[in-house]
Amino acid sequence: MNKAHHIFADSHSQFEAKSPNGKVVLRLQVEDRLLWSVEYAGQSLILPSPVSLQLENGEVLGEHVNVKSCETTGVDTQFQAINYRKAIVKDQYTHLLVQFENDFGIEFHVYDDAVAYRFTTQKPGQLVVKNEEANFNFTADHPAFIPYMWDYRDGQIFNSSFEAQYAEHNISQFKPGSLAFLPLLIDAGNGKKVVILEADLEDYPGMYLDLNQTGLGFKAVFAPYPLETRRGGYANMNVIPTRRAEYIARTEGTRTFPWRAIAVSEADKELLNNDIVQKLASPPRLEDVSWIIPGQVAWDWWNDYNLTGVDFKAGMNTPTFKYFIDFATANKAKYIILDAGWSELFDLNKVNPDVDLEEILAYANRKNIGVVLWACWYAITQQMKEIFPRYAKMGVKGWKIDFIDRDDQIAVASTYEIAKLAAEYKMMVDYHGVFKPTGLQRTYPNVVGYEGVYGLENFKWADYDAPRYDVTVPYTRNMAGPMDYTPGAMTNATQANFKARNHAPMSKGTRCHQLAEYIVFDVPFQMLADSPSAYMGEQECTDFITSVPTVFVETVPLDGKVGEYVSIAREKDGVWYVGALTNWDAR
CATH class of the missing domain: 3.20.20.70 (Aldolase class I)
Structure with missing residues (x-):
């Protein structure tokens, strides 16, 4: 671990930090505003982009600042992961902390495969954050994979299921009046990819993205703080804000704020094993x-209790769940x-x-x-x-x-x-x-699972290009953390013969596509979405599914291309499991 301390007393400086392998370069310019930029393997990825915290009292943390001190530290450590795709996470980065007058600072972690920053404040009492400025300015009108907010509850743009297919178009074609949620992927050219994420989100609103004034970048948007709510939305189960404050957060004056991060890669497959969110999270x-x-879970809802050959009426009742328990026992599911x-x-x-x-x-x-x-x-x-x-x-x-x-x-x-x-x-x-x-x-x-994915449930009512989506989310959504996609359909259809239906639903793509998802998709609490009857009718497939662990000791990406295919190997107890998915194209 190496440290260097520098003390400054001016308002115009530039600070630089390089990743341990030297390929990622972070620069922070302190001018009238704070501007961050990133280079990767000699290519500019993020152009100077302004960041700030705007407080309700009119103070803007990030404008017209004076530097008090700067500290850079090389960190090389590791930690034991709990119920993750690997047992040990190596955490190597360069840490840059710049402290300013007015009791705040900004810190960066610069990894070989990511850059992240967050604000820190040391103010007494409570702090009301009116808004946060975060920008990601790119060098050109790059292609992007964008998950738009769309499934609004009661027409409210900040109320949604966070499930969306990816719109694939250039940055400048961002839909006016829309917001995108994270993660969001940009093809930066020359084989390089950038994924925008956030981490350690606590006591603060989540970050959305909108097109910024450059037309070639994104700016952060946050849901205003709810003041009044009512029940509404789907089946009256949602809690819908009806009045919001003119600020986004009321929080402690001394704290660290969420990390704003980009993951970077020179080969798409590198994204499959990027641990940036795990590294930045609080221990x-x-x-x-x-x-x-x-473990794996026998689940009732997707298959609509479609049991056959039983001597009771299947449904929401005691005999049905005892039958599910018997199935789970016989097939080594745990829940x-x-x-x-x-x-x-x-x-x-x-x-x-x-x-x-x-x-x-x-x-x-x-x-x-x-x-x-x-x-x-x-x-x-x-x-x-x-x-x-x-x-x-x-x-x-x-x-x-x-x-x-x-x-x-x-x-x-x-x-x-x-x-x-x-x-x-x-x-x-x-x-x-x-x-x-x-x-x-x-x-x-x-917390063993998160949805926030356009998963298998959508086959019950929607006709969409699932195979392409399935070879996109391993590079995007699953990087953020466990993904409860709920795979396991035993009725499998081609594009031509697929029908969306609630009872006896089906999937698109091959049976093996469904089996491989148990290896490719990360989640420690993994669903068996189809019915016990369907699985018992395909026992060879079921035996394979239930032989696959839900957490691993080691993960090795083999090959892949976003939106086209993915191949990955994982190890547990000395046994290697290899899964591969493709879109509709044979390989």
Whole structure:
């Protein structure tokens, strides 16, 4: 570890930090504004781009500043990952910290495959952030893969499921009046790719992107702080802000803010093993994680209880879930989920009379199968202090929490509060209807899944190019963290014979495409989306699926090209698993 300290007293300086291998160069210009820029392997990627924090009191942290000090540090360490795609994460970077007068600073981490920065403040009391300025100015009108917000709840642009296919067009063609969520990928030319992400998002709103005034770059946009809300949206399960403040966050005056990051690569396959979000996340806050057991999950909702050859009426009832438990036991899955309908939507104490929860839990316990319950976010926020201890005592192992569909400061803080309280009762959390992961999964490892992906459920109602999407998300969305795509369809269709349907749904692409997703897609809590009957009818495929671990010791990308194909190898207990996916083109 090497340190260099420099003291300055002027308002016009330039600071530089290089990655350990010297290929990534970060520059911070201190002029009338703070401007950051990045070069990679001799190519300019990010042109000077302004950043600042604008406070409600009129102060702008990042304009007309005076430097107090600068410190650069070389860091070479590693940490043990919990339920991840590798056991050990090597963390090597150059750290640059510049402190300014007026009690704030900006710090950078410069990696061989990424650059990240964040603001720090050392102000007394509380701080009201009116807005944050973040820009990513590119050198040309590059092609991009852009996930637009579109599935608005009650017409509100900041209320969405965060599930979108990628629009593929140049930066300048960004849709007016739209916002994009992260991660977002740019093809910077000469084989280089840039993925924009954020990390360690806590007590602060998530970052969206819009086209900035250069026409060749992006600017950050944040959801204003909610002041009043009402129930609405899908089936009245969403909590919709009806009045918002003229600021984005009210927070502690002394804190670190979320990281704004870019991952970079010279070959697309390098993105498949980029750990930037894991590295930037706050370390685990749980001492004992032995009870957090990853595994596969027999899931009821996607297959619509499509059981055959049974002597009971399949549906939301006790015999059906006992059958799912038997299937899980016979096929080495560790969990089942009781999805929507096991209780009243807004009162989780009122159990469906057709569901004998105590009998199901007792039966599952005898079979060593964990039971996870579904709930909408609204009900959880109203009842979690009561129901978490109650259901934990009954033997429930976790919660699938759905329809958050927001990432303002309140919603983001809630995901931490839920994870913390659930951990106190040794319960896992799988977030659905939620923004992308930003590191909470490391900080609270009982968070074992995130949706925020245009997953298999969409085949029940939509006709889209899933094979191309499936070979895009490993380079984008899955870099952010665990991705609950819910694979495993046993009925598989060509483009010509596909039909979207709720009962007995199907997927596009081959059966092997579905099998390979269990290796390619990262998530420690992995669904078996189809019905037990479908899997038992294809036992050879099922045996393969359930032989694949959900966490690994080592991951090695083999080859790939965004939107075209991906090939990856993973190791656990001395066994290597190789998965490859393609779009519609044979290879």
